[in-house]
Amino acid sequence: MTEREGEREREREEKNKETRNNSHSFSLSKKTKKQLTRGEYAFSNPGAFNSDPRRKSDYQDIAFMQKDMQRVDSSDSSQVRRRREGGFWGGGSSKGKKTHLFFFHSFFSLFKKKKKQAIYYGDYFLKTWQGKDFFNWYLYHDVFGQFNSDYYYLLDQVKNRGLVTKGIRSAYNIQRTVNRLAGAIKRADPGARVTVGSDSTSWISDRQLTLQPWRPKNRNLYSDAALVGAGGDPLGTLDFYQAHCYPDWSDPNVNEFDRDKVVFHRDKSYWGLDKPLLAGEFWDAVAGGPQGRNPLTPEAWHGLAAKGYAGGLGWAWFDVREQPGVALASPWRYVVKHAMQDHWIALMREVRNRMDNPAYAFKALRLYPNAALSGASEEGAAAAPSLDAALSANATGSSSAAALPGAPIAPPDVGFVSAVEDAAAARLRAAAAAKQAAQEAAAASSVQARDTRVLAVVVPRDGGGNEDPTKATALSAADVERMVAERTAAALSEDAASEETAAGEEEEDGLLEVLQAVAEASALTAPSAGDRAPPLVASASSWGAPSPRGPSWTRVFGSSESPVEGFGTEADAYGFDAEAWGPDQA
Amino acid sequence: MEKRRRLFPSAATVLVLALLALSAGSPFFCAPALAKKSKDATTPKSFLAARDGASADVAEMEQLAATAAAAANALPKSAGNLVTTRDGKPFFMLGVNLGNVKFLPFSKATQYTHTPAELQAILDGALRDIAAAGGNTVRFWLHIDGSSSPEWDPSTGLAAGVSPETLRDLKWFLQRARDNRLEVILSLWSHDILAVRRCNPPATRDRALRIWEDPAATDAYIQRALAPMMADLGASKMTDGRSFLQGGVFSWEIANEPEEACEELEFNTNYQYKVRE
Numbered sequence: 001m002t003e004r005e006g007e008r009e010r011e012r013e014e015k016n017k018e019t020r021n022n023s024h025s026f027s028l029s030k031k032t033k034k035q036l037t038r039g040e041y042a043f044s045n046p047g048a049f050n051s052d053p054r055r056k057s058d059y060q061d062i063a064f065m066q067k068d069m070q071r072v073d074s075s076d077s078s079q080v081r082r083r084r085e086g087g088f089w090g091g092g093s094s095k096g097k098k099t100h101l102f103f104f105h106s107f108f109s110l111f112k113k114k115k116k117q118a119i120y121y122g123d124y125f126l127k128t129w130q131g132k133d134f135f136n137w138y139l140y141h142d143v144f145g146q147f148n149s150d151y152y153y154l155l156d157q158v159k160n161r162g163l164v165t166k167g168i169r170s171a172y173n174i175q176r177t178v179n180r181l182a183g184a185i186k187r188a189d190p191g192a193r194v195t196v197g198s199d200s201t202s203w204i205s206d207r208q209l210t211l212q213p214w215r216p217k218n219r220n221l222y223s224d225a226a227l228v229g230a231g232g233d234p235l236g237t238l239d240f241y242q243a244h245c246y247p248d249w250s251d252p253n254v255n256e257f258d259r260d261k262v263v264f265h266r267d268k269s270y271w272g273l274d275k276p277l278l279a280g281e282f283w284d285a286v287a288g289g290p291q292g293r294n295p296l297t298p299e300a301w302h303g304l305a306a307k308g309y310a311g312g313l314g315w316a317w318f319d320v321r322e323q324p325g326v327a328l329a330s331p332w333r334y335v336v337k338h339a340m341q342d343h344w345i346a347l348m349r350e351v352r353n354r355m356d357n358p359a360y361a362f363k364a365l366r367l368y369p370n371a372a373l374s375g376a377s378e379e380g381a382a383a384a385p386s387l388d389a390a391l392s393a394n395a396t397g398s399s400s401a402a403a404l405p406g407a408p409i410a411p412p413d414v415g416f417v418s419a420v421e422d423a424a425a426a427r428l429r430a431a432a433a434a435k436q437a438a439q440e441a442a443a444a445s446s447v448q449a450r451d452t453r454v455l456a457v458v459v460p461r462d463g464g465g466n467e468d469p470t471k472a473t474a475l476s477a478a479d480v481e482r483m484v485a486e487r488t489a490a491a492l493s494e495d496a497a498s499e500e501t502a503a504g505e506e507e508e509d510g511l512l513e514v515l516q517a518v519a520e521a522s523a524l525t526a527p528s529a530g531d532r533a534p535p536l537v538a539s540a541s542s543w544g545a546p547s548p549r550g551p552s553w554t555r556v557f558g559s560s561e562s563p564v565e566g567f568g569t570e571a572d573a574y575g576f577d578a579e580a581w582g583p584d585q586a
Numbered sequence: 587m588e589k590r591r592r593l594f595p596s597a598a599t600v601l602v603l604a605l606l607a608l609s610a611g612s613p614f615f616c617a618p619a620l621a622k623k624s625k626d627a628t629t630p631k632s633f634l635a636a637r638d639g640a641s642a643d644v645a646e647m648e649q650l651a652a653t654a655a656a657a658a659n660a661l662p663k664s665a666g667n668l669v670t671t672r673d674g675k676p677f678f679m680l681g682v683n684l685g686n687v688k689f690l691p692f693s694k695a696t697q698y699t700h701t702p703a704e705l706q707a708i709l710d711g712a713l714r715d716i717a718a719a720g721g722n723t724v725r726f727w728l729h730i731d732g733s734s735s736p737e738w739d740p741s742t743g744l745a746a747g748v749s750p751e752t753l754r755d756l757k758w759f760l761q762r763a764r765d766n767r768l769e770v771i772l773s774l775w776s777h778d779i780l781a782v783r784r785c786n787p788p789a790t791r792d793r794a795l796r797i798w799e800d801p802a803a804t805d806a807y808i809q810r811a812l813a814p815m816m817a818d819l820g821a822s823k824m825t826d827g828r829s830f831l832q833g834g835v836f837s838w839e840i841a842n843e844p845e846e847a848c849e850e851l852e853f854n855t856n857y858q859y860k861v862r863e
Contacts, residue, residue, distance in 0.1 A: 171845075191672060
């Protein structure tokens with residue numbers, strides 16, 4: 001035995017000791033298991049559950065409880081119930097007899113008075129602490145053999161017995177906590193991205209997906225308004241949404257509504273979101289098909305990009321396995337490769353090939369050039385325009401740019417180190433950069449026209465801490481932008497001066513400090529506004545936090561359905577501008 | 587037959603239920619667990635002021651300031667439908683979840699029969715394979731149910747901090763991910779706080795659940811664990827010179843599927859039971 005093995009052996013022994021001392025963990029002998037399944041364990045081992053002598057008087061209750069639960073539990077399984085109670089298909093009275101007179105016994109068992117097996121104590125026992133302990137123990141027994149419990153069938157049984165699930169009591173609590181944590185993260189790092197791995201699209205969208213009225217209403221739990229309203233922290237918002245996209249959630253019968261929750265079937269615009277949406281988890285299956293699970297293809301995964309999603313992450317790379325035969329309280333648990341791991345590797349390779357190959361992107365663009373080029377309206381865009389029309393429009397060059405509703409977003413580097421960095425792509429980037437520069441220049445020239453509106457009014461406080469509206473100073477958006485720019489430049493120069501200082505703290509309240517400084521200054525110079533105080537905040541909504549790149553396109557085509565499998569209607573998902581691709585890509 | 591009999595309550599039960607229903611206005615039905623919590627204890631002063639209409643300008647001003655500060659701070663975090671990296675590059679996230687395995691800290695991952703070196707090798711291989719297959723993003727779990735991290739104050743049941751071991755191992759992981767050119771979505775908590783698992787004793791669940799239920803516990807976690815952790819990550823440099831906040835954590839994920847632990851949303855795929863009150 002090597003030294004390392006000896007060390008492991010000692011660790012295992014310690015774990016075994018812990019296991020024995022842990023009242024929530026058991027290792028059972030074969031005999032005990034047999035007794036448990038028969039409901040005889042408490043009778044033949046009266047002290048088994050009761051290390052505490054006070055509990056010994058309750059062992060009968062435990063036994064009754066156990067019997068009772070066993071009966072109800074088996075009622076889920078018609079096979080077991082028939083075998084125990086008898087019935088039309090046999091069992092019951094004919095048990096143990098050599099000759100099974102099938103119809104005879106089953107018929108007469110209908111009239112046979114059954115022996116009462118247990119006294120029903122109602123929910124009384126469960127409300128005692130012994131009952132709670134026992135029930136937890138019971139559930140451990142039934143559930144904890146799995147790494148994660150999804151035994152929904154236990155739920156009704158539990159609820160009928162006076163127990164309810166314990167958890168986060170309301171969605172408000174989720175929203176509040178998310179808001180607080182997100183705000184704290186952004187205070188520590190204003191550039192941080194924050195998201196929540198939502199269970200499904202039901203909870204990131206107001207779109208109603210189900211007609212089952214007994215279910216909670218779908219809604220976007222994580223919109224800015226919802227989060228700030230719950231937690232009160234204006235910084236505590238998400239930067240992108242995330243939904244998990246399994247074809248069915250614990251539901252063997254995938255219906256139409258569940259199908260619609262799966263992103264592979266829907267454009268991103270279907271959810272009506274104001275932020276990017278990541279498909280955070282999915283199996284190698286999508287909804288649909290005879291079994292409700294069509295295989296996930298590289299086209300479908302790659303198609304997420306064309307449908308407007310921010311990405312797709314498969315589930316999962318790792319799994320946890322336990323020592324076979326010691327499912328209960330096994331101290332030997334291993335991190336193993338997930339059964340889908342090889343599949344993920346193969347799928348990701350294919351998707352990556354498609355991403356790196358501009359032919360795929362161009363194929364999508366050729367089928368669905370953008371609406372501005374084709375003149376397709378939001379409503380009538382079922383049919384894609386012809387290739388010739390698209391190419392001739394492309395050939396006209398940048399003249400069509402004026403028809404665009406907003407500035408086109410710059411064709412981004414898609415984030416991959418593309419092996420296909422050819423001359424066409426370089427031209428594309430150069431054209432886009434020039435266009436963006438022009439756009440920024442235009443935006444800068446229009447700043448004055450845009451920003452004369454009063455954004456905010458700073459009201460200084462006097463020595464007593466009271467606001468003095470007569471000394472208010474109006475700030476336009478241009479003022480704020482200028483001050484922020486000055487402050488940013490100052491901070492940058494400070495950083496450059498002292499690189500070693502830890503960044504982050506001084507950026508925290510930058511604008512607030514500016515506003516306070518303005519308030520202090522204006523306390524001396526602001527003229528009196530007469531008997532009517534000016535509005536303190538002119539229009540909160542007029543400040544749209546404009547992106548330096550201008551508004552981005554949200555939709556290119558009107559149809560939310562994809563006419564061709566695997567390709568979405570939002571051809572700008574990569575940010576590639578169809579016109580910039582040009583006809584030489586054909 | 588017995589089952590059917592139970593469907594019909596006895597006369598005594600009906601009588602008791604009727605009496606209870608008549609006294610529905612009594613405090614008996616105002617069970618504390620079911621009563622909606624007052625928002626006043628949880629919301630900051632400025633927000634309350636705004637709600638009460640006393641001085642709505644203060645809250646709005648704060649909100650404007652925050653929005654402007656966030657907008658002015660850095661490059662845009664998204665471009666169109668895509669999220670951007672910290673360098674401002676939009677990219678399509680392609681990758682795999684590493685799974686809700688409690689890796690961190692390696693020394694505390696005692697629920698698995700692996701040594702810390704083995705766990706590191708497992709993660710190392712995973713990052714290498716995912717990058718080789720073309721992935722650019724991984725989703726990784728930190729606290730999950732709070733049984734391994736953060737640290738807890740046994741006297742109060744509140745979070746007490748993130749251990750140096752956890753930070754060291756987290757930074758090791760983030761650096762390896764960066765070496766493999768992978769972006770990391772770091773998921774803090776998970777619905778697993780309610781999962782019935784033998785490696786997850788109820789005490790662990792209760793204290794983790796409290797972070798979602800009790801504003802004081804939330805604030806304690808933020809002040810003692812989250813903020814110090816982020817300060818440490820911000821002060822530590824990666825090999826490329828950037829801090830671990832700049833180059834390590836691409837995105838923070840507050841929780842994985844918190845809806846599944848929510849009573850109101852009736853998911854109930856994870857179990858922790860209490861007696862109905």
